[in-house]
Amino acid sequence: MNYIELQVTVSPEFSDILMAELAELGYESFVETEEGLNAYVLESDFDASALADLVTKYERQTAIAYQFSTLEKQNWNEEWERNYQPIEVAGLVRVRASFHKPDERYAYDMLINPKMSFGTGHHETTAMMLEHQLAIDHTGKTVLDVGSGTGILAIMAIKRGAAKALAFDIEEWAVENARENAELNHCPQIEVFQGTIADVDPTNRYDVVLANINRNVLLAEIPLYANLLHTGGTLLVSGFYEHDSPDIEQKAIEAGLTISGKQIRNQWASLRFTK
Structure with a gap:
């Protein structure tokens, strides 16, 4: 089966929401570019009309243009691997996919296969969250990862010495991806479930709460995060x-x-x- 590569030119502030919208249309993988983003979907799942409607929805808010082409099956992995490059954070963290070789120069080797989930470290918000995590003590701590995506922040917490982490996301595919990435990174201390903050036991308390979501969700939920923190606990937010x-x-x-x-x-x- 062939894939369709969609190339979208759009301002960075719209990249995240477009990835979410395209995921709803069946797009499986995303790569952020200097111009906007590339998205990939099975040719059988490609709907040109739905794509045009989506672009029309957002062209009232921002300049947006797109083009698409077919990738032969044998070139799909090559194309994905060519575009998905490892990233480095603060000279200590390296985020890579399974097809990249490890680099022992980094203290933290993060193995993240993103699939449809967001949070590879390539976006500024994820990279800043990782850098914040380098500055706080996780040793023996309990962690809550809100809207976990790929699970990268929960994995980082365990690599930093956290005793256990509870992660959740509203999307089923993100939950599956976070579980797969936790296993790839040998982090059995991470529990992942599908749901929202309302599904977290309000009697539990955490030492660290991580929330890389968006402005509106944060404004609505920060009081809930605060209630879930131990005294002296840390809340990290971005998005x-x-x-x-x-x-x-x-x-x-x-x-x-x-x-x-x-x-x-x-x-x-x-x-x-x-x-």
């Missing part, structure tokens, strides 16, 4: 733009948290709070 940071920070302060760290990268932001 929003720098100009949204004051609103996020204010919501956290109202929930009894204190800001203890901040990162900005290409207009994206990541904040660290302590309870």
Whole structure:
């Protein structure tokens, strides 16, 4: 079976939501590019009309253009591997796929096969979350990973010495992918379930809560995250733009948290709070 490669030219702020929308249309893998993103779908699942409708939906909000072509089956893995390159974080973390060779120069070797999930480390928000994790003590800690995607943050927590991590995502395919990646990284301490924050036992408490989602979800749920933290615990959040940071920070302060760290990268932001 052949694949369709879709090349989308769009501003970075729309890449994430377009990946989510395209995933609903059956697209299996994504690669962020300087121009926007590339997405891949089985030729049998490709719907040109649905794609055109999706583009029409967003062209009212941003400049967007696209083109697509067919990839022969024998070239699919080669194309994916050519576009999906390892990334490095703070000189200590290397995120790679299973077809990349390990590099012993890095303290943390993260093996992430993303499939349809988001969170390979290539996006600024994920990279900043990983860098924040390098600065906090995970040893023996309990961790909650909210909207876990590939499971990369929960895996990093275990590699940093956390005793156990509970991760969840609303999407079934993301849950399956996170479980596969946890197994690839030899992290049996990670439990992954399909659901939302409402499905987390409110009587449980965690030392670290990780939430790389989006502005609106964070504003709605930060008080819940704060309630789930032990006193002295850490909340790490990202998935929003720098100009949204004051609103996020204010919501956290109202929930009894204190800001203890901040990162900005290409207009994206990541904040660290302590309870």
